[in-house]
Amino acid sequence: MLHPSTADTVSSRFMGSWIDRAQTRIREWLTPLDRVAAMIPDCDHLLELGCGQGILIRKVAARIPRITGVDYDPRKCAMAREDLCRGLPGVTVVQGEILTFLAAMPDHAVGCVVLADTLASNPPHVQERILAESVRVLARSGTLVLKIMDTTPVGKFVCSRLLSELIYRVLRLSVSSDQRLFHQSSVWYADCLARLGLTTQLAALHRLLNHPFSHAVVLGVRV
């Protein structure tokens, strides 16, 4: 597994430069993050696992008093702290690996866990462990918001996959396990969450918004 702190990404050499800002704008342009943010319920404490440069955190910070973002990419954590999350009260950005971070958390500690395009950077068995740990730290009646690139419809998934390959393998703007991606279907995620005891609901954002990429959200509520 490629360790992010040693990853020689193109953008790491241009930290704080135009390429970082451009990356944020492109992510906002290609991903319906306003719609994802609108699906995040109000709660006392929100945990965003794989928070990147903090785009989602910034969108919900005005209505959630405590937010913790976790990401293993030091460059993205710096971007979050120094730019989008700068001066936001109640926001903490922690640099670290998700499973290691979750292992130190008590049960039922947060009202909402968000994973937005994070899991696909991890092999399926790691994804299952992250989901299980996320559910463990979720309070009763808490919500897990899982934004993914769905594997259907096939045409839209191919577009999404090409985009991901460009970002991870060609431009190397983001870090994943050996720079590989492991997309799973929304059905696979809904099954995982149901097995973990959550009631699930699927929103095919690409259909609602007539979007060319296969954006989808799987919502899970702990009963």
Ligand SMILES: C[S@@+](CC[C@H](N)C(=O)[O-])C[C@H]1O[C@@H](n2cnc3c(N)ncnc32)[C@H](O)[C@@H]1O
């Ligand atoms: C596509 S970016 C999305 C960032 C943010 N969630 C958003 O919606 O803008 C995925 C992020 O997850 C982080 N990530 C993936 N797997 C991780 C892991 N196991 N531990 C920590 N961070 C991880 C990556 O470093 C990357 O910043």
